[in-house]
Every structure is written in structure tokens, then in C-alpha cells.
Amino acid sequence: MTKLSVNINKIATIRNARGGNNPDVVQVALDAEKFGAQGITVHPRPDERHIRYDDVMKLKDVVTTEFNIEGYPDKRFMEIIRLARPAQATLVPDPPHVLTSNTGWDTIAHQEELKDIIAELHEYGTRTSIFINPDKKYFEPAKLTGTDRVELYTEPYASNFHKNKQEAVKPYVEVAKMASSLGLGLNAGHDLDLDNLRFLKENIPFLDEVSIGHALICDALYYGLENTIQLYRRQLEMDEG
Ligand SMILES: CC(=O)[C@@H](O)[C@H](O)COP(=O)(O)O
Numbered sequence: 001m002t003k004l005s006v007n008i009n010k011i012a013t014i015r016n017a018r019g020g021n022n023p024d025v026v027q028v029a030l031d032a033e034k035f036g037a038q039g040i041t042v043h044p045r046p047d048e049r050h051i052r053y054d055d056v057m058k059l060k061d062v063v064t065t066e067f068n069i070e071g072y073p074d075k076r077f078m079e080i081i082r083l084a085r086p087a088q089a090t091l092v093p094d095p096p097h098v099l100t101s102n103t104g105w106d107t108i109a110h111q112e113e114l115k116d117i118i119a120e121l122h123e124y125g126t127r128t129s130i131f132i133n134p135d136k137k138y139f140e141p142a143k144l145t146g147t148d149r150v151e152l153y154t155e156p157y158a159s160n161f162h163k164n165k166q167e168a169v170k171p172y173v174e175v176a177k178m179a180s181s182l183g184l185g186l187n188a189g190h191d192l193d194l195d196n197l198r199f200l201k202e203n204i205p206f207l208d209e210v211s212i213g214h215a216l217i218c219d220a221l222y223y224g225l226e227n228t229i230q231l232y233r234r235q236l237e238m239d240e241g
């Protein structure tokens, strides 16, 4: 089964636009779970432009599905993981003011650093995943960091999907097989949507989890959050009857 983790960053973006608590990020997380989300993902950024660190502390007490916290592993991130003890921490190599995540780790250059960070996260009982480009050279070094999983950075897949979906998915299938043979769990995310998700799942049926935010929240404006979550779940459940 491929789990759907709903990224609620964009709910916090709307909330922050007016300085109050509408929409309520915690309530949306609870409702998303009720509507079928199998996990909740947040990506607190250093400028707290959407998810704030205190949102994470509130969410940790109420999320009953899989809580996944993404981010660059600076001191503050490590401290929030120590305090929140989420099911999963996804390490992303983002510089502080980047618009959105735009690449995976160079697991060759950062192998030793990642190894130490991952060892510390394991002490907190948190599963680790590292955000990674679909390039074979990064997978064996990723395994050597001790990470439990990798998350395939799917923006290039999404942006090439409408030009040539077979070509777009090809590098992902190759690295997914490699990850699997190395014993790495496999997540995927970034710019996945109702057009491209099913094809990714068809080609990599053994994906453990996808985390989806931007497109899913945009779709919810038209279809409602409950219907939207169910639509995304259906893209992933096609092989399960
Ligand atoms: C790690 C990743 O892929 C990102 O998609 C991220 O979680 C989204 O971040 P923003 O919502 O800040 O664009």
C-alpha cells in the first residue's frame, strides 16, 4: 500500500495572511485524517512563512496517523524533532529563503554529516527519509548514511509528464528499483497531482508513501477537502481492487 500523507503547509499560508487562526491548521489536520489522509506532513521553514514551530508542537499531540516533519536539519529543526518525536523526519537540503524545495541531497558530499544527523534522529525514535534526486549515483551513498527511506524529488517528473510521461518516469523507475534492492524504503513528493500520480504509482507500485500539498489544497478549493483526499487515495489504490 502507498500511503497518502497530506502536506498542510498551504493551510498555514492562508491562515498567516490575516494574522488570526482561520483556517485552523490543527483542525484541518484532524479533518484531513477523518477524510482519509494516512499521514500529515509539515515543512516548517526558518522564516515560519507557513507552518510555525508552535504549530508543530500542537500537531504532535493530536495527529494520530503518521506525522512527518520535513526540513533542513539545522539546530532548530533538530530540537523540534527532539521535542515532537514524529513518526518520520524528512531531511531536505534547502537554503533558508528558497521559494520551495528545489533539489535533493548530494549524498556523496554530505554523507558524513547526514550519518551523524540520522543517528541522532534515530535516538529520538524517529524514522528518517532523505530527499533525493533520481540519479543513481546518490543511492548507495544514501544507504551508507543509515537512513531508513529516501524521498524521490518528483518535480522533474511532474514538469516533464505532459511532454512525454514514459520518458519522465524512466529515471524514477530505475532509481526506485535500486533503492529497493538496497533495502531503502521509498517515498515520493513534490508537485504530484491528480494528473500525474496514478502513472507514477503504476510504474512504481512499491512506493511506501507520497506526500502531497500544493496541488491537493488547490484541488480542494473546487472539490472540497474530503472529496479531494478521496480522489487522491483512489489514484493510489488502483492495484488493491
Ligand atoms: C520537501 C518538499 O518537497 C516540499 O514540497 C515541501 O514540503 C513543500 O514546501 P513548500 O510548501 O514550502 O513549498
Ligand SMILES: NCC(=O)COP(=O)(O)O
Pocket: 007, 041, 070, 151, 188, 189, 190, 191, 192, 211, 212, 213, 214, 215, 216
Ligand atoms: N514532500 C513533498 C510534499 O510534502 C509536498 O509537496 P507539494 O505537493 O506541495 O509540491
